[in-house]
Amino acid sequence: MKTVIIGAGKIGCGLAGQLLHDSGHEVVFVARSQDFTEHLNRVGRYFVRLVGQGGIREMLVDGVRAVAACETEFVAEEIADADLVITSVGFDNLQLIARLIAEGIKRRTAPVNVLAFENSGSAGPSLRSFVAKYLPVDFPLDRHGFAGVLISRAVTQRLGDIAANAPLVFVGDPYSRIIVDSAGLRGPLPHVEGMIVADNYDAWVQKKFCMFSAAHATTAYLGHLKGYKYVHTAIRDPQIRAAVLTVIKEGQQGLAARYGAELAGDESDCREILERIGNAYLCDPISRVGREPCRKLKSEDRLVGTARLAEAAGVEPRGLGLAIAAAMFYTNQKDPSAFELQHQVLIMGGEETLRQFSGLDNTSKSGRLANESLYRLTDGWRRGGVITNLDKMVWA
């Protein structure tokens, strides 16, 4: 069994590659970087280090090789006889790799499933439409599957030097479950450790977004306001912890109203999320968790989408309102999205920027709460640089 994984980043190597290797597949990566391609072909292996309360477990992923993404012909040949194709490039980059997939699919005789490890409800259908643009109109693309995949594992670091001969180490938490959207599949999938094929994929996506992802982002943005560098230290701040727990519960209530109490879970789900965020072994920086605030403030994304879901369930999303406002203050000189956000705030103010990014305004409860928090934060922020008391809005 051969699997081609397009995207040799933290999730590509730290999750997909490890799971497929442990399931007995030959793994071939398609890597953007020529240097990384050469490293992988020279060393032929890497480690995945899973860290958490249960200790540290290190797994060897060997027998791997790579092809550079710029070598279109070679990539197409690998895809032509693969049993499975995986993407792990970030939703915004799916258009950039669509042509590679199209070229490979053209050469195939047997159908194949392409799994988009992109944590998005629409990744499968979107990827299909991107690939279709590079194929003749009458090409039988429907023979092939394009399915979104929801991943649980956080892979936060890549350790090592690609110029050296020592294998790299990818550090992540020990969550291996991956959920595949059955609607996008064509034919059976080969066995993959940890994989669940779900008919109610959308519900699972919502659960992850509305609880874990919302909580994770909230920790990052409130942590940024309070001057923390890592999410595991921010979540240990009692005020941030309380605010994050509020966000989790608001999301949980929204989920329960729409998808039922069983999916939404109970107190143990809330505790598990706080524990995951508090995993100090991951050393997960706020700059990584909070990256791309413009995307995270979109109407259907983890903060605003969850607020809307909670509001629809009759919940007052006060915690989410604070989280949304905190996201508006996220600054990171190295993050183009954060720069874009701040530039728009500079041109048209915070409230209008929030409206244009997320659709939230004072016509909705979520919008009013977000704007209320925005003004409270702005008022203190103009006088100081770091917030020392979130409840009383005291700034230093």
Place this chain on the structure above:
Amino acid sequence: MKLCFMTARRDPPVPSQIVLDASEILSRRGHQVRSEIAEETLTQIDSLKTDGSLYLLKSYTELSLSLAGVLHAQGARVLNPYPSCVACRNKIISLQYLRAGGIPVPRSWITADMSLLIPLVKKMPLIVKPWMGWRGIGIKVVRTPEEVKALPVPEAPLIVQEFLEGTGEDLRLYVAGEKVFATRKPFSASSFSIPGRSCTVTPAERELALRCGRAFGLGLYGLDLIETPTGASVVDVNYFPGYKGTPNAAEAVADYIENYAAGKVSLELPAPGSASLPSLAAGDAG
């Protein structure tokens, strides 16, 4: 030559990339380069002695601007010149300099009585901005009389402008002397998360950008334009921006600083009434 960047506190506390890059280039060329943050320095202004440095005003804080004013009054050289920085920093005054320079701008008003905006907001959405804004604080878009009534009593002078809903692209132009850089961003509900991309500058854009500089007497500056059905309009001009997303800007900035320090180029805020071009405010036609 001695060069002193007047920078602002940042979070995280690292200088802006353009300052870092330009400083490195200038240092390699043998200049003595330093940075100072006015808020973190004790400066005795009644006996301030300058050492012949060229002061590069990067910060937008009131303290830094005031310090630049003190330096200017003492005859020290400041880039961009202090009067030019004040003119573009003050959104009320800057509008007049733009109009005098023939730059298309939104229709604009000033008042301290927000109730006077009610008849206006019935005709068009408005954007209310503090006269000396910082990081977007205090900027508010209003679309209905109710939103106007909810505006707080102004604590500082405001400028009120027609709010232009972008329909095409947001265009940012960055200028260092005669070198003009551009980044474009498509304007749509789905494109907000996409950062601007560097792109080529058309002759018309270049001419407009350089005209903005001449309008204020600026050499290192940026401007924001919004495309509307009636044409592009300049909605903001700022001195010594970050030149984000523009490759090779640091070299151009360093070159300009060097030439200015050597006296090869000079800048001057135009004298009142000296502009001869007609004003071209968006919405004036018809």
